[in-house]
Amino acid sequence: MxxxxxxxxxxxxxxxxxxxxxxxxxxxxxxxxxxxxxxxxxxxxxxxxxxxxxxxxxxxxxxxxxxxxxxxxxxxxxxxxxxxxxxxxxxxxxxxxxxxxxxxxxxxxxxxxxxxxxxxxxxxxxxxxxxxxxxxxxxxxxxxxxxxxxxxxxxxxxxxxxxxxxxxxxxxxxxxxxxxxxxxxxxxxxxxxxxxxxxxxxxxxxxxxxxxxxxxxxSDLHQAYNGPWRDLVHHCGRVLQALSFQPSGAIVAAATTSLPEGVGGERNWDYRYTWVRDASLTMEALWVAACPDEANDFFSFLTTAAPSLDRKKSLQIMFGVGGEHDLSERILPHLRGWRGSRPVRVGNGAWNQQQIDVYGELLDAAHRLADQLDGIDDDTRHFLAACADTAAERWTEKDQGIWEVRGEPRHFLYSKVMCWTALDRAIELAGLLRAEDRVKQWARIRDDIHRTVLREGWNRDVGAFTQYFGSSALDASNLMMPIVGFLPADDPRMLATIDAVEERLTDEAGLVYRYRAEGEVDGLEGEEGTFLLCTFWLAHALALAGQGVRARAVFERAAGYVNDVGLLAEEVDPAGGELLGNFPQAFSHIGLVNAAWAISEVRQTVAA
Incomplete structure (x- = not known):
């Protein structure tokens, strides 16, 4: 092995x-x-x-x-x-x-x-x-x-x-x-x-x-970011570009399969595909780190890969880099795995899960890159508007959530927040999408989602927003609430959630877990490492809350795990500080870029 x-x-x-x-x-x-x-x-x-x-x-x-x-x-x-x-x-x-x-x-x-x-x-x-x-x-x-x-x-x-x-x-x-x-x-x-x-x-x-x-x-043509950690942010932009598939505009989540989230465990997945979520977040990070000129390619790829989207059928959450739908998972029993971590898998069984958050990430990316989308065709306009319609229709449903749990579907808070994001961004994009007639309905449902999340997602006993409705478990994905603008970062409930994550969902090194792995929730055995993306989310949220000193400390803590050539995996082993998971992982570099940008914005505000 x-x-x-x-x-x-x-x-x-x-x-x-x-x-x-x-x-x-x-x-x-x-x-x-x-x-x-x-x-x-x-x-x-x-x-x-x-x-x-x-x-x-x-x-x-x-x-x-x-x-x-x-x-x-x-x-x-x-x-x-x-x-x-x-x-x-x-x-x-x-x-x-x-x-x-x-x-x-x-x-x-x-x-x-x-x-x-x-x-x-x-x-x-x-x-x-x-x-x-x-x-x-x-x-x-x-x-x-x-x-x-x-x-x-x-x-x-x-x-x-x-x-x-x-x-x-x-x-x-x-x-x-x-x-x-x-x-x-x-x-x-x-x-x-x-x-x-x-x-x-x-x-x-x-x-x-x-x-x-x-x-x-x-690099000279595209990379203009000039804030803190400039060289590292530019490098991350090149890494994300290296993970994109030029012929179609697709973006892979990582370059490898089956590098484990825990040594010797079963959390070994194939990440060589295009997740709508990951790719959309990559496009947003490239807006900071590399000024992408290929936004049309990306949205055209998704329009082609996901035909006939309507409210009766949810958007498939991932595709092959050529737009393939069937990514059926299989095990390669002849391979012993990295440090004996088996099974080794190719394909990914999550391809047919329902994850209703993807509409939010996709429309958020379209909103961020709107200046580059003047030339989109009517098919792409229809596709993006249909994504908003589907979010409006399906937001009340249970799903597997951002972490693709293989347990029972639940009312994950993050998924609801991202459906809110989908509608909020679609309203602002209505002119581009030629969907002005839908704004009133989108706004009504957006506000319904907001009220429901505040009512059902806040746990008074825990003193924080929790993983799913009725849960007492913390989940680092809730740090995205201020990042997408669902609540201001300095809202007392948001500050309490940020503090709860930092105090109760981190290891001794101060790195953040996604959540505390429980077989009942995710359907899998074994533990996993701390999640670098989530640690960068913490830095990002702190920056938005105006806590620049804390934000920089958290950022540098996570960025300190880049290897000698500036690459990050998905997770860090809490026991020994070793990188774990597929490599290099787009999510981790996305988090680094966006957190650095948020901290740079805080510095500029203070300077002004």
Whole structure:
């Protein structure tokens, strides 16, 4: 089984697919040609499921960074005899002066290895295992490369050094001296496409430089945030961009599947899909961190992916990155999981749950990005208005809530608040949606929701808003109430809820749990870590309440868990402070961006 810490990985992406590279220069996760495709390398989940490593063949130390304003990874290996620098990227294309990343990508993982001083012996191991490790492919030598054929995959490894092949593994050793640079590449196609090919060293060098330039052009054009933690916020914007699927406008929740919420537990989910909630919140965070110019693509994707929405049918809460509806969950029993955390799942059974909060996040994003939606078509207008109608119709129903509990549906407070948000934003968007005739009805129902939440969601004995109507349990999602404007953050009930979360729903390090896991509520066994998004929500709510000092302290507490290349997973292990859950997790970076922005607004208000 895999035991490498989650924080030891870094992400590279071409906005079609993603790879995770370990601190020791091993690609331990790669899915071609899409984020949700079966993996080629999956050592992340099982030592036998494939990897591709390049590193010194002698004792060494490693340090890493992303090249300035890019998602191109640079790892420096220091040895007693010399220094190596390994640069990794999934190659991207750009058009229109850097407006779009990932256009016309070649489905190619490029790796540049340079010796900057001395001389260093190098070892590389190439062990592809397509279809989540099920296939040991046939490896064959070709000039300057190795072909790999198995299942639906046709892979060609470009290698400037000859590999010894045996048992579906290629191994090579060589020495680099100061000033020498070599390029490797892994090119992929399906059997139906033009076969993958070996790339010349000059081609790889040129395409890698073009990729670096494309990321920098995009960053320079889009990233204007200039508040506190500027560099980190900009980096999070690039991470969120890296988790978006260029061909459709979809956005994945994370790049991985089945990294656990608790070591050895069953809370292991596939996050390589587009949740309406997560993607909408990502679009809002990009408004802060990256000035997105692809809002039309995103809303067009959802309009296409969710046809025939009416009040008799709720909006499906998640889709494949190509708009697929059926994401049926299955278990991969041959994989042992990260640190023995089983089962390993692909697909996600939440796809057919009812979660009525999604209308709120979606219309809130449309409201935030309204200036970019002048060109939306009538189908998209109808879709967004239908979302408001459906929220108005279904807000009284029980659902599985934001946390996708697999227990019984309940009247979750957060879901009701987000139905209120959907109607509140739809009213303001009525002109854009050409739905002025519905405003009176939307306003009436919006006000009904508000009264009901205040009456049924407040628990006098607990002294806070609680998880669902009639509950005594706290839930960090209620911190969103002031963030969406349901109540002012300085309302006494809101202040009491903020204090209750900070006092009763945090661990010793001051990080926030979503809720206290109970089998009766979520239908699952075992515990989970603290949730980074919820901790950033706490910072955000405190900032809105005018408590800037407390907000900054909470923010820095959570932001302190970024790994050495600025990435966050979903959760933190309360016992040891280790990152847990799928990685990198969009939710965590969204929370960081929005909390930083809220704190910057407080600072500006104070300064004024």
């Amino acid at each position: 895999s035991t490498i810490p989650i924080a030891d990985y870094a992400l590279v992406s071409d906005r079609h697919s993603a790879a995770l590279v370990s601190r020791d220069g091993s690609v331990d996760w790669l899915c071609f040609p899409r984020f949700d495709s079966p993996s080629v390398f999956a050592r992340l989940l099982d030592d036998e499921a494939g990897h591709w490593s390049i590193h010194p063949a002698v004792p060494h130390q490693a340090s890493r960074r992303y090249l300035d304003r890019t998602m191109v990874l640079e790892t420096t290996f220091s040895t007693a005899s010399g220094t190596l620098v390994l640069t990794d990227a999934l190659l991207v294309g750009a058009d229109n002066g850097g407006h779009r990343l990932g256009v016309g990508v070649p489905r190619l993982l490029a790796r540049r290895l340079a010796c900057t001083d001395g001389e260093v012996p190098v070892e590389t191991v190439y062990r592809p295992r397509p279809e989540y490790g099920l296939i040991a492919p046939i490896l064959s030598e070709v000039p300057s490369g190795v072909t790999s054929r198995g299942g639906a995959e046709w892979l060609v490894l470009t290698t400037p050094v000859r590999l010894s092949l045996g048992e579906a593994i290629g191994r090579g050793t060589f020495t680099l001296r100061a000033g020498e640079t070599v390029y490797f590449g892994l090119h992929r196609s399906t059997l139906e496409e033009t076969p993958a090919r070996v790339w010349a060293q000059e081609e790889l060098a040129s395409r890698l430089e073009s990729t670096i330039g494309a990321w920098r052009s995009w």
